[in-house]
Structure formats: C-alpha cells, structure tokens
Amino acid sequence: MMRKRKIIGIIGLVLILVIVLFYVVRIRPMVKEYKKIAYDKLANIDEDTFAKLENTKVYGKNWELIGEVNSGSYQYKKISEISKYVQDGYIAVEDKNFKSHHGIDYLATVRAGIKLVLNRGKATQGGSTITQQLVKNSFLSQKKTFTRKIAEFFLAPEIEKMYTKPQIMEYYCNSNYYGNRCYGIGNAASYYFHKNADQLTLSEAALLVGLSNNPSRYDPVTNYNSSIRKRDRVLKHMLDAKVISKTQYQQAKNEKIEIAEYRKNVKPEGYQTSFAIYQATLELMKKNGFEFQYTFQDKEDEKQYKERYQEEYQKYFQKLRNGGYKLYTSFDQECQKALQSSVDHNLRSFTKKKKGKYELQGAAVSIDNETGNIVAVVGGRGQNDQYNRGYLAIRQPGSSIKPLLDYTPAFDSGVYYPSKVISDRKTSSGPSNADHSYSGSRTIRNAIIHSTNTVAWNVLQKIGVKNGLKYLTNLQFSNLSYLDSKNASAALGGFTHGVRVVDMAKGFATLENGGVYQDNSCIDKIMFKEHEVLKHKNTRKNVYSSASAYMITDCMKDAVKNGTGKNAQVKGQIIAGKTGTTNDYKDAWFCGYSRYYTTSVWVGCDDPKPMDNLTGSSYPSKIFSDYMTKVHKGKMKKDFKMPDTVYRKDGDLFSKDIDDTLHETVLENILKEQIKKAEKAVEDFEAFTITDGESAYLLDDKYQNVCTAIEKVDDSTQKAKFRQRIENHYDDLLEEQKKWKDAMETYATQKEQQRIAENEKAEKEAVQKRQVYEQQQNIKLVESYISRLDVMDTYDDTAEDIITKLQEALKKCEDYDTYDELNQKAEQAIERVRNLNSDTTTTESN
Structure with a gap:
C-alpha cells in the first residue's frame, strides 16, 4: 500500500514538473506576447466593433429610400429586439455561469487545460464563455489553437469591465454566423423563419442557438433532421437549467419547424444608386486630399494621374460597396420618373435588341438651376440595365460643345460678340458645313442658329484651342486628353476620347447660372454607422463672365426658336439650347435649359454605329421637350435676366466690360499684327532670287505664301501697297525662271522621286503604327x-x-x-x- 502511494506521489510530482516546464517553455512567452496583443485590441475597441455592416442605402431629396447596395442585408438587433428564448438558450448551452463570472469560467478553463496537456498541446475541448466567444468572433480566427485561447483569456475580462452583460449578449447574438450568408440573429430569424428576432418561438430559438455552433452540420435547409436533433439537445439543456418548464420543453419538441428561406428582395441597383455611389466615391476622395486633374502635359502625365486616380477610386468605391453607409442625395423622384419615361417613350420605336439590351440607347441628366444639384439621372432605356451611360459613356458631343468651348470663351476675349461677322467658306484645312452650303460670311448668332461648322472652327482657331480647353478644365470635364490641346477638330466636338452626359449638363448649367460653376453633384451628406462622415459644401467658381454667359444664352434662345433646336421647344417656357450631331450620325445630343432646369440628352448605340435620321434635332430634342414639359407643369414663364454688364446697341448685345473704345483698340492691335506679318513676308519675297533649279522650282510657292499674308490684312490701302511692291519683282523673277527651265525640270523629277520614296516610307510606318x-x-x-x-x-x-x-x-x-x-x-x-x-x-x- 505504501509502495503504491509512493508511486502515485512520484507520478503526481512528475506531472507537476511537466506542467511547470510546459508553462515556462510554451505558455509564459505566449502570455507576454498576448498581453501586448490584448492591449492593442482594446485600444481601438468601441461598440461598432461587434456589428457587421448593413447595406449601403441611398435616399432621395425627401429622405425616402430609393436604393441600396446589397452587401449581405445584415440587420443589427438591440437586446430588446432579441427573443429571451435565444438569450436563455445560449446561457444554458454555452455558458451556464454567464451572469455571474467576470469573463472567464475558471473551472471550465482548467478542465480544458488538463485535456490540452494530455493531448500534447492540441486543443480538443472548449471552455470558452460567451464573452470569450464574442472576442473570438470579433477579433480572432475561428481556428482552435492554444494561442487563441490565451488571447481570449486576457481580452474577455477587459470586455466585461467595459460593457454590461446585456450589451455583451447583444453583441454576441449579432456577431454569430448562422450559415446561408446569415450573419447575426436578425438575418437568421429573417431567412429561416421570415420573422423578427423578437418573434421567435421557443422551438425556433433553440434551433438557431444550436445552428450557430456548427452552421454546416446543423443547416436546417440541407440537414433538416440533424438540425432538429440539435434543437432537441438545446431544449434539454434549457430544461436542465430550469429556464423553461417541462410543458414548454415538450411543446417545443413537438412543434413542426417550417424553414422559410426568405431573402429580402433588394432591387437591382438603379441609375440613381450607381450614380450616387460614384459621386460619393469622388466626395470621399476629395475629403481625404486627392487632387483631381483635368488636363495633362503629355502622355506620361496622363498615365500617372489615371493610375493614382484608379487606386484611390477603387479604395473608397469598395468601402461604400462593403456597406454601412447612408447617402443622402438631391434626387427628385418625380423628375426621375419623368426623365426615364421621356427617354423610354421617345425611343420606343427602336425595338431591335442585342444580347438582351436595346441597340439604340439614350441617357440624360437633369439639374435644378436654383441649387445646382442633380435631380435626375437616366443611364439607359428601362431600369434593369446596370450600365449607367449618364456618367460612364464617353461619346463625341458634336456641335453641342460649341457654346462651351468656342463661342462663350470667344465672347470673353472681348473681340467677339453675337453680331460679329466671321468667314463662312470651305477651306482645304477646315471643316464642311452639315448641308455643304456656304454663305461667304455670317454672324456668330446666325452660325449658332444654323449650327455652322466653319464659323465655330474659325473662332476657335483665333482664340486658340488651348485657351478654349481651359474653360472645359474649369468645368471639370473628366476625359480630356493631352492630345486635345493641339486638336483643332475639338471645335466641332471631335475629341480624342469624348465627353460625358453629366459633364455636358454641368457645363450648360454654368451658362444658365451667369457663368458661375457650382461644384454640386447629387450628394448632400454621407453617414457611416449613424455618424456624419461628410456634409457637402457648395463651392462656386467664375468660369465665364456674366455678360458672355448671357450673350450665348440669347443666341441659343434663337437656336431653339428658329434654328436646329426647334423640336426642343417647351410650351409656356423660354428655352436656350444647342443640338449636336456627329458627322457619321453615331451620336446625337441636345443640351439646354430654362430658368428652372438644365438637361442634357444623348442618343446613340453602345457600340457606335451610324443610325438613319439620328440628329440632335430629332430624338434628343424630343426627349428634352417631353421631359421639360412635364417638370415645368404649373410653373410661371420666366425669361433669362440680362446682367448689368450687358447693353444693346444697333440691335445686338455687347458687354459693358469691353466698351467701344476697347473694341477699337483690340481691332487696331490685330491690324498692326497683320501688317507686321505681311511686311516680313514681303521683305523675304523681295530678297528672293533664282540661282539654281531648286530656287526656280520654288518661285510659285514663295509667291503664293506672300499673297496669303497680304490677303489677311484687313486694310485695303495697306493691302494695295504690299501688292504693288511684290508684282514688279515677281515679273522679273518669272523672266529669270525661264532660263532655268531644264534645271528646274530635273529638280522637279528628283523632288517627285523623293516624294514617292518618302510616301512609301511613311506608308510603311503608318502600317506599323496602325498595327x-x-x-x-x-x-x-x-x-x-x-x-x-x-x-x-x-x-x-x-x-x-x-x-x-x-x-x-x-x-x-x-x-x-x-x-x-x-x-x-x-x-x-x-x-x-x-x-x-x-x-x-x-x-x-x-
């Protein structure tokens, strides 16, 4: 007997030594490390730590819900919204001493520890309290390891100090996973039983308590019988814990469980929702210091900016889509309904579809002129298309760009005004008019009314493409290329990339607003978990002078009244606007405004292709008229207010900021520059002599160049003096040229051969470049x-x-x-x- 006791004593001593050694070698370093981890975790903890993110929601101008981004449809429930059966069930099954311990159940922990030693460091038995499980759900991995247990051990008591037992139970129920993408008791009650969490029966509550222990094994959808057996075991635990009676126990066991598999029907993201997410992303980027850029020095500058932009955009875009946000917008549901209806109705005759979508599409954006806020955005026909052309489609604007890029900047220069006469002639380097007719010259007002291409081209050439693009930069046009600064075709809407419907709407709204750009979109404020993240502050910037904005508005009133925009008229309202049609009939636009609203409309195919009868005067103008008629119902007729900086003279408009004296001064300066250039050309011609076949061959080119320079002088007397100076010298040179006939022909032959060789080389290079x-x-x-x-x-x-x-x-x-x-x-x-x-x-x- 003594021998047996001695053996037991030795075994006990060895066991104690093993435990001590295990502590020193394995546990003590972990304790030190996890104390630090626990501190770091607790330093950043708050109540939001224990909640998943609900769907990001979008609200209209009256705070009505108009859409949401489905990030799992998570529902957070307060403790008062959670069935008492669920709470009692978790205590009975998971943590019988929950109401009395301080985060750790030491007896259960010791029991788990002994098992740990016996199994050589492998955890096989849980001793976690509800508080420890909350820590695991919120901070740690789901893997059963001893290191995780240590972290729970240090964190759980601190959590108990910070929060009450009801709060801990609330957080626990909301952080558990119940399978089938159901996070939290709210989602689980909704999906499995189509109920709120406080409406669960005892039987249903017991099933969910058992389910969260192992969602795949006890899934009532795929493993119904297993889930019922687990429910029964939970009920037995509750009976043993005396939180339910025998009668309740038996009734709950006998209850037939019906699984609803209910999913809240979250509508597909509409045009308003996708646009709100886009604009909110930009707002968050701006708030966090991102500097937007609209023009570029070269290809590398453009490339680097787009890389920075995409990186930042994706970061905030993904945050919004992950959930938890509420976006309060300026969207007006009456305007939205009217705009969608107008697009759908006026394009209804185009029924051809390609892969489920209408081939011919339309998009439109409408702005409230009083606030500068976007009130409606339509990204396509119908409401089931996720591609929002209102801000994603980049298309060529045709003549609709002329007021923003050509004419209003020209008015700002002081040299141009509505009655200014400009050349309307076809030139080898210039564009054609749409009707291929030319009047020789016409006023800017007349050119706007009839959408004359030659006049717009000549005006932009005079003021400079770079100067015109500065205005689009100030209007925050987001798809300009570094190549556009040398792109003369931009005058007629021929950009490297194109423009967006929303940018055109913002640009025309600036004209209606007296030339002042308002940095408004549709975002009023952004909330995250009930905390205000951002409140939009409207910033205003003068882009055009008020006089220039009014003069272009007055011209565009005539374009709608008597010109290409007739179909955009709105009964009982005064409208200013401009049509736009690309020369291959792939894109058609109408952009215009009343005193109340600005609206831009685009029509075309997603895969650009010519369409018969597709012009800005056709479908876009009709959509505009239809929509504007609806939203102006009951509104008083208002004309655009002429600013004090504008006055009428000889039946036309001028700016007081640039009076007659300044006009004369400007014209005098232009004439001086013309004379200076002509004088240089004449002097060079007078110094020209024929000394060989090459110079004889070049005589005609030299003569044409000097004649062109003289022709540009707007003074007939000076022009005649220049001509007299060159004619006598030209006659002498013609006589000299005859002496070099053979040499000139030889040079011409060599020149032609050189030209052919260069053309062949250029053609090869062009083929390579095209490839x-x-x-x-x-x-x-x-x-x-x-x-x-x-x-x-x-x-x-x-x-x-x-x-x-x-x-x-x-x-x-x-x-x-x-x-x-x-x-x-x-x-x-x-x-x-x-x-x-x-x-x-x-x-x-x-």
Missing part, C-alpha cells in the same frame, strides 16, 4: 471588360454579356506577347463573377 495602335486598343478593350467584371457583385445577363465580349476581344490578342497574362486575368475575373451566387462559406465555433 501597334490596334494591338494597344485590343489590349485596352480586354482590360476594360476585366475591370467591369471586377466591380460586379452579382452574376446576371449583364455579366454574361460582358464575359462574351471579353472572350471575343481576347481572341484578337492570341498572337500578342501578353496574351497568356491577359488570358489568366480574364479567366480569374470570369470565374469570380460566375461564382458570385454560390456560397460555400462555413465557420465553426466552440
């Missing part, structure tokens, strides 16, 4: 489709349409060096989107 450009464009197209897939959060027909386009685009890249890399990215993007509707996530808790 490089085509490759770049094909790669960009693939990358753009991949980017569109990367931001999608649902798999639907739209996603499959994009996948088809991506695969077609990818085929064109098969011979490129980058094909394998592109193909891998495409496959990853396609796989991600196609798996969006499958849910295999499971978690496991103690």
Whole structure:
C-alpha cells in the first residue's frame, strides 16, 4: 500500500514538473506576447466593433429610400429586439455561469487545460464563455489553437469591465454566423423563419442557438433532421437549467419547424444608386486630399494621374460597396420618373435588341438651376440595365460643345460678340458645313442658329484651342486628353476620347447660372454607422463672365426658336439650347435649359454605329421637350435676366466690360499684327532670287505664301501697297525662271522621286503604327471588360454579356506577347463573377 502511494506521489510530482516546464517553455512567452496583443485590441475597441455592416442605402431629396447596395442585408438587433428564448438558450448551452463570472469560467478553463496537456498541446475541448466567444468572433480566427485561447483569456475580462452583460449578449447574438450568408440573429430569424428576432418561438430559438455552433452540420435547409436533433439537445439543456418548464420543453419538441428561406428582395441597383455611389466615391476622395486633374502635359502625365486616380477610386468605391453607409442625395423622384419615361417613350420605336439590351440607347441628366444639384439621372432605356451611360459613356458631343468651348470663351476675349461677322467658306484645312452650303460670311448668332461648322472652327482657331480647353478644365470635364490641346477638330466636338452626359449638363448649367460653376453633384451628406462622415459644401467658381454667359444664352434662345433646336421647344417656357450631331450620325445630343432646369440628352448605340435620321434635332430634342414639359407643369414663364454688364446697341448685345473704345483698340492691335506679318513676308519675297533649279522650282510657292499674308490684312490701302511692291519683282523673277527651265525640270523629277520614296516610307510606318495602335486598343478593350467584371457583385445577363465580349476581344490578342497574362486575368475575373451566387462559406465555433 505504501509502495503504491509512493508511486502515485512520484507520478503526481512528475506531472507537476511537466506542467511547470510546459508553462515556462510554451505558455509564459505566449502570455507576454498576448498581453501586448490584448492591449492593442482594446485600444481601438468601441461598440461598432461587434456589428457587421448593413447595406449601403441611398435616399432621395425627401429622405425616402430609393436604393441600396446589397452587401449581405445584415440587420443589427438591440437586446430588446432579441427573443429571451435565444438569450436563455445560449446561457444554458454555452455558458451556464454567464451572469455571474467576470469573463472567464475558471473551472471550465482548467478542465480544458488538463485535456490540452494530455493531448500534447492540441486543443480538443472548449471552455470558452460567451464573452470569450464574442472576442473570438470579433477579433480572432475561428481556428482552435492554444494561442487563441490565451488571447481570449486576457481580452474577455477587459470586455466585461467595459460593457454590461446585456450589451455583451447583444453583441454576441449579432456577431454569430448562422450559415446561408446569415450573419447575426436578425438575418437568421429573417431567412429561416421570415420573422423578427423578437418573434421567435421557443422551438425556433433553440434551433438557431444550436445552428450557430456548427452552421454546416446543423443547416436546417440541407440537414433538416440533424438540425432538429440539435434543437432537441438545446431544449434539454434549457430544461436542465430550469429556464423553461417541462410543458414548454415538450411543446417545443413537438412543434413542426417550417424553414422559410426568405431573402429580402433588394432591387437591382438603379441609375440613381450607381450614380450616387460614384459621386460619393469622388466626395470621399476629395475629403481625404486627392487632387483631381483635368488636363495633362503629355502622355506620361496622363498615365500617372489615371493610375493614382484608379487606386484611390477603387479604395473608397469598395468601402461604400462593403456597406454601412447612408447617402443622402438631391434626387427628385418625380423628375426621375419623368426623365426615364421621356427617354423610354421617345425611343420606343427602336425595338431591335442585342444580347438582351436595346441597340439604340439614350441617357440624360437633369439639374435644378436654383441649387445646382442633380435631380435626375437616366443611364439607359428601362431600369434593369446596370450600365449607367449618364456618367460612364464617353461619346463625341458634336456641335453641342460649341457654346462651351468656342463661342462663350470667344465672347470673353472681348473681340467677339453675337453680331460679329466671321468667314463662312470651305477651306482645304477646315471643316464642311452639315448641308455643304456656304454663305461667304455670317454672324456668330446666325452660325449658332444654323449650327455652322466653319464659323465655330474659325473662332476657335483665333482664340486658340488651348485657351478654349481651359474653360472645359474649369468645368471639370473628366476625359480630356493631352492630345486635345493641339486638336483643332475639338471645335466641332471631335475629341480624342469624348465627353460625358453629366459633364455636358454641368457645363450648360454654368451658362444658365451667369457663368458661375457650382461644384454640386447629387450628394448632400454621407453617414457611416449613424455618424456624419461628410456634409457637402457648395463651392462656386467664375468660369465665364456674366455678360458672355448671357450673350450665348440669347443666341441659343434663337437656336431653339428658329434654328436646329426647334423640336426642343417647351410650351409656356423660354428655352436656350444647342443640338449636336456627329458627322457619321453615331451620336446625337441636345443640351439646354430654362430658368428652372438644365438637361442634357444623348442618343446613340453602345457600340457606335451610324443610325438613319439620328440628329440632335430629332430624338434628343424630343426627349428634352417631353421631359421639360412635364417638370415645368404649373410653373410661371420666366425669361433669362440680362446682367448689368450687358447693353444693346444697333440691335445686338455687347458687354459693358469691353466698351467701344476697347473694341477699337483690340481691332487696331490685330491690324498692326497683320501688317507686321505681311511686311516680313514681303521683305523675304523681295530678297528672293533664282540661282539654281531648286530656287526656280520654288518661285510659285514663295509667291503664293506672300499673297496669303497680304490677303489677311484687313486694310485695303495697306493691302494695295504690299501688292504693288511684290508684282514688279515677281515679273522679273518669272523672266529669270525661264532660263532655268531644264534645271528646274530635273529638280522637279528628283523632288517627285523623293516624294514617292518618302510616301512609301511613311506608308510603311503608318502600317506599323496602325498595327501597334490596334494591338494597344485590343489590349485596352480586354482590360476594360476585366475591370467591369471586377466591380460586379452579382452574376446576371449583364455579366454574361460582358464575359462574351471579353472572350471575343481576347481572341484578337492570341498572337500578342501578353496574351497568356491577359488570358489568366480574364479567366480569374470570369470565374469570380460566375461564382458570385454560390456560397460555400462555413465557420465553426466552440
């Protein structure tokens, strides 16, 4: 007997030594490390730590819910909104001493510790309290490890000091995972039983308590019988804990559980929701110091900016889509309904579809002129298309850009005014008029009324393309290229990339607002978890002078009354506006305004193609008129107010800021510059002599150049003097040229051969450039489709349409060096989107 006791004593001593050694070697370093971790965790804790993010919601101008971004439809429930059966069930099953301990149940912990030692450091038995499980759900991994237990051990008592027991139970119930994408008791009650969490029966509550222990094993949808057996065990625990009676126990066991599988129907994101997310992203970027850029010095400058922009944009865009935000906007539901109806109704005859979407599309944006806020945005026909053309489509604006880029900046220069006469002639380097007729000259007002291309071209050439683009920069046009600064075609809307419907609306609203740009969009304020993150502050910037803005408005009134914009008239209201049509009939616009609203309308195909009878005077003008008629119902007729800086003289408008004396001074300065250039050209011609075949050959070119310089002088007397000086010298040179006939013919032959060789070289280079450009464009197209897939959060027909386009685009890249890399990215993007509707996530808790 003594021998047996001695053996037991030795074993006990050895066991104690093993435990001490285990503590010193394994546990003590962990204790030190996790004390630090616990402190770091607690330093950043608040009540929001224990809640998932609800869907981001978008509200209209009257604070009515108009859309939301589905991030899981999480519902946070206060303790008063959670069934007492759920609370009692968790205490009975998970933590019988919950109401009395201070975060740690030491007996259960010791029991788990002994098992740990016996199993050589492998955790096989849980001793976690509800508080410890809350810590695990909120801060730590779900993996059963000893190191995680240590972290729980230090964090749980601190949590108990910070929050009451009801708060801890509330956080716990809201942080548990119940399978089938149900986070929190609110989602679980809604999905499984189509009930609020405080309406659960005892039987239903017991099922959910058991479910959160192992959501995959006890899933009542796929493993109904297992979930019922687990429910019964939970009920038995509750009976043993005396929180329910035997009668309640038996009734709950006998209750037939019906699984609802209910999902809250979150409508697909409409045009207002997607636009609000976009604008909120920009607002958050601005708030956090991002500097937006609208013009670029060169290709590298543009590339670097776009990389910075995309990185920042995706960061805040993803935050908004992850949930928790409330976006309060200026969207007016009456205006939205009217604008969508007008687009759909006026394009109803175009029924041809391509992959489920109408081939001919339309988009429009409307602004309240009093506030500068966007009140309606339509991104396409119908409301089931996720592609919002109101801000995503980048299209050529045609003549609708002329008031913003050509004429109003010209009025600002002081040299131009509505009655200014400008050349209307076809030149070799200039554009054609739409009707191919030319009057020789016409006033700017008349050119606006009839949308004359030659006049707009000549005006922008005079004031300078760079100068005109400065105005679009101040209007925050977001798709200008560094190439546009040398792009004369921009005068007629021929940009490197194009413009957006929303930018055109903001630009025309600036004209109505006396030339003052308002930095408003649709965002009033942004909330995150009930805390105000941002309150939009309207900033104003003078872009055009008030006089110039009024003069262009007056001209565009005539364009609507008597010109290309007749179909945009609104009965009982005064409208100013401008049509726009690209010369291949791929894009058509009408942009205009009353005293009350500014609206821009675009019509065209997503894949640009010519359409018969598609002009700014047709469908865009009719959509504009239809919509504006609806929203002006009952409003008083108002004309645009002429500012004090404008006066009438000889039947036309002028600016007081630039009076007659200044006009004369400006004209005198222009004449002096013309004479100076002509004098230089004449002197060079007078010094020209023929000394060989080359100089003899160049005589005609020299003569034409000096004649052109003289012709530009707007003074007939001075012009005659210059001509007299060159004619006698030209006659002498013609006689001299005859002596060099053979040499001149030899030079001409050599010149022609050189020209042919250069043309052949240029043609080869052009072919190479076209091939490089085509490759770049094909790669960009693939990358753009991949980017569109990367931001999608649902798999639907739209996603499959994009996948088809991506695969077609990818085929064109098969011979490129980058094909394998592109193909891998495409496959990853396609796989991600196609798996969006499958849910295999499971978690496991103690």
